[in-house]
Amino acid sequence: MFLGALFLTAANFFLIWIPVLIRRTMDEVEQLGTGQYGDFGSLFDILFSSEAGFILAYNSLLLIGTVLLYGILLFATRQTLIVSSRKIEFDIRNRVIDKLMMLPQRYFDSNKSGEVYVRATEDVSRVREYFGPVLMYTINTFTRAGFILTMMIIVNPELTLWALIPLPFLSVFAYWISGFINKYQLIIQEQYSTLAEKAQESFSSIRLIKAFNRQDYEQRKFEEQSDSYRQKKLRLDLVESLFHPTLNLLIGVSVVIVIWKGGVMVIDDLITVGNIAEFVIYVAYLTWPVASLGYTVNTFQKSLASWERIDNVLTEPVDIRDKDDAAEVSDDQMKGSVTFKNVSFKYPGSDEYAVKNVSFDIDGGSNVAFVGRTGAGKTSLVNLIPRLYDPAEGEILVDGVNVREWKLSELRRRIGHVPQETFLFSTTIRENIAFGVDEATDEEIENAAASAQVLENILDFEKKFETMVGERGITLSGGQKQRTAIARALLKNPRIIILDDSLSAVDTKTEDAILTHLNDQLSDTTTIMISHRISAVKNADTIFYIENGSIIEKGSHDTLLDKKGHYARMYQKQLLEQELAQI
Numbered sequence: 001m002f003l004g005a006l007f008l009t010a011a012n013f014f015l016i017w018i019p020v021l022i023r024r025t026m027d028e029v030e031q032l033g034t035g036q037y038g039d040f041g042s043l044f045d046i047l048f049s050s051e052a053g054f055i056l057a058y059n060s061l062l063l064i065g066t067v068l069l070y071g072i073l074l075f076a077t078r079q080t081l082i083v084s085s086r087k088i089e090f091d092i093r094n095r096v097i098d099k100l101m102m103l104p105q106r107y108f109d110s111n112k113s114g115e116v117y118v119r120a121t122e123d124v125s126r127v128r129e130y131f132g133p134v135l136m137y138t139i140n141t142f143t144r145a146g147f148i149l150t151m152m153i154i155v156n157p158e159l160t161l162w163a164l165i166p167l168p169f170l171s172v173f174a175y176w177i178s179g180f181i182n183k184y185q186l187i188i189q190e191q192y193s194t195l196a197e198k199a200q201e202s203f204s205s206i207r208l209i210k211a212f213n214r215q216d217y218e219q220r221k222f223e224e225q226s227d228s229y230r231q232k233k234l235r236l237d238l239v240e241s242l243f244h245p246t247l248n249l250l251i252g253v254s255v256v257i258v259i260w261k262g263g264v265m266v267i268d269d270l271i272t273v274g275n276i277a278e279f280v281i282y283v284a285y286l287t288w289p290v291a292s293l294g295y296t297v298n299t300f301q302k303s304l305a306s307w308e309r310i311d312n313v314l315t316e317p318v319d320i321r322d323k324d325d326a327a328e329v330s331d332d333q334m335k336g337s338v339t340f341k342n343v344s345f346k347y348p349g350s351d352e353y354a355v356k357n358v359s360f361d362i363d364g365g366s367n368v369a370f371v372g373r374t375g376a377g378k379t380s381l382v383n384l385i386p387r388l389y390d391p392a393e394g395e396i397l398v399d400g401v402n403v404r405e406w407k408l409s410e411l412r413r414r415i416g417h418v419p420q421e422t423f424l425f426s427t428t429i430r431e432n433i434a435f436g437v438d439e440a441t442d443e444e445i446e447n448a449a450a451s452a453q454v455l456e457n458i459l460d461f462e463k464k465f466e467t468m469v470g471e472r473g474i475t476l477s478g479g480q481k482q483r484t485a486i487a488r489a490l491l492k493n494p495r496i497i498i499l500d501d502s503l504s505a506v507d508t509k510t511e512d513a514i515l516t517h518l519n520d521q522l523s524d525t526t527t528i529m530i531s532h533r534i535s536a537v538k539n540a541d542t543i544f545y546i547e548n549g550s551i552i553e554k555g556s557h558d559t560l561l562d563k564k565g566h567y568a569r570m571y572q573k574q575l576l577e578q579e580l581a582q583i
């Protein structure tokens with residue numbers, strides 16, 4: 001960047017020699033007189049036939065040399081300043097992404113994903129503008145203005161003052177207009193995001209729109225947004241189209257002043273005609289740096305605001321992090337037991353406890369289930385095991401060690417988590433299943449798919465495991481998606497598997513097959529299941545009934561039925577529903 005600043009200063013130094021050479025040529029040729037040498041003939045003759053010709057050729061070569069040097073230095077400036085700003089942008093973006101990946105779930109709950117995305121994209125680009133264009137234009141403005149003003153004052157201080165009269169107006173105008181453009185660009189960008197979001201939402205919910213026959217309604221809403229975008233864009237276009245004419249007008253005023261006042265000075269023999277030409281070029285050269293001051297100040301302000309937002313991300317505390325000095329636990333040593341000791345947890349910003357004073361012991365390799373009404377706190381409770389959140393009170397132990405003492409990556413590597421909302425990436429089924437491990441053989445992937453009872457479905461697809469999922473490929477059924485997600489968790493060969501309502505979209509027969517497999521072949525794995533279906537949980541060693549974040553009943557299926565409490569009522573209700581369905 002320092003080199004870039006040097007190159008730019010040198011470029012501007014050479015730039016001011018262009019008007020100087022032009023003045024010199026004009027003055028020298030004028031002094032020699034015109035008629036004296038008669039007809040010059042061809043341009044080639046000029047070079048050799050007269051003194052005037054020699055002066056012209058010599059000065060032209062100097063001029064070409066200066067312009068070339070200026071061009072080379074400008075190229076070097078961009079290759080240093082702008083290239084380093086791109087490298088800085090790359091580094092910052094990577095740091096922001098690294099940090100975002102480390103931030104706890106809490107951060108993503110309180111920040112919209114769109115905003116998080118903007119941090120890593122637009123905000124980083126704006127900060128780059130500070131290190132690139134803003135710095136470049138600032139150095140350019142000051143060095144160029146410095147050199148030009150010095151030259152102008154050397155020639156004639158009075159004419160300099162006259163020539164500069166319109167420049168303050170120019171910079172104020174440029175500041176105002178680029179402020180307006182910046183503000184409007186932001187508004188337009190936001191409107192464009194709304195428009196894009198609207199379109200994206202419409203197309204991703206197209207089935208719903210068709211089913212409810214709301215095409216016209218959606219179209220109208222889209223048109224409203226689109227119209228608002230058009231109007232804003234037109235306003236910006238109007239202001240932008242005013243910019244260049246006004247700029248030219250102000251330069252024109254400056255040129256007229258120079259010619260008028262300079263003319264008088266030439267008559268008074270204070271300056272030469274060449275000086276007028278020189279001044280006109282100086283004024284033209286000053287215009288862009290002065291006009292760009294406005295842009296620079298505005299862009300600087302924008303960069304600063306973006307930097308503050310990025311800084312907030314970079315300094316956001318990471319309370320859930322990898323513990324470096326944690327003891328290594330080999331896979332064989334791990335038993336998969338889970339203990340909760342008086343655990344309570346509230347979501348940030350919420351007054352209610354999602355998990356309230358929960359205590360239990362789950363033996364390694366056992367099979368437990370959490371049931372309860374929707375919103376009871378089941379998901380919140382199991383999310384505490386892989387430390388998606390940390391509880392405010394109490395302790396959670398895995399294999400007798402507090403989860404806070406575990407190396408986070410080790411803890412999570414051993415937990416196969418199938419969240420309630422299945423998410424599949426827009427890639428092949430193979431990559432979706434292999435997501436949780438660095439490398440997996442075909443056999444391992446097939447085995448995981450077979451255990452999750454989805455292998456047959458996959459083999460039925462034309463491209464089998466290479467079938468693309470999502471937008472660019474096929475749409476899997478809800479049940480197929482869930483089973484693919486289970487295969488993904490099984491491939492990790494976990495010691496603890498958490499199935500958060502992960503069998504809700506599969507039929508009871510497939511559910512039975514998956515659970516039988518888990519029981520028989522993964523007998524060492526601790527299975528923690530959440531379900532609303534008694535059929536899925538009835539064989540569990542222990543069933544916990546959760547209400548309002550607390551365990552209110554616990555025991556095996558039969559014990560709980562004998563208790564005739566909430567679980568028994570839930571069972572009766574489901575039994576009744578089943579019988580009614582069979583009628």
Ligand SMILES: Nc1ncnc2c1ncn2[C@@H]1O[C@H](COP(=O)(O)OP(=O)(O)OP(=O)(O)O)[C@@H](O)[C@H]1O
Pocket residue numbers: 109347348350354372373374375376377378379380381420501
């Ligand atoms: N990210 C969150 N931020 C704030 N509150 C939340 C968040 N997630 C869940 N909650 C609240 O915590 C409570 C427990 O929710 P949780 O998802 O754990 O219930 P659940 O028993 O798993 O329900 P379901 O059976 O419907 O999945 C609910 O009142 C819910 O509104």
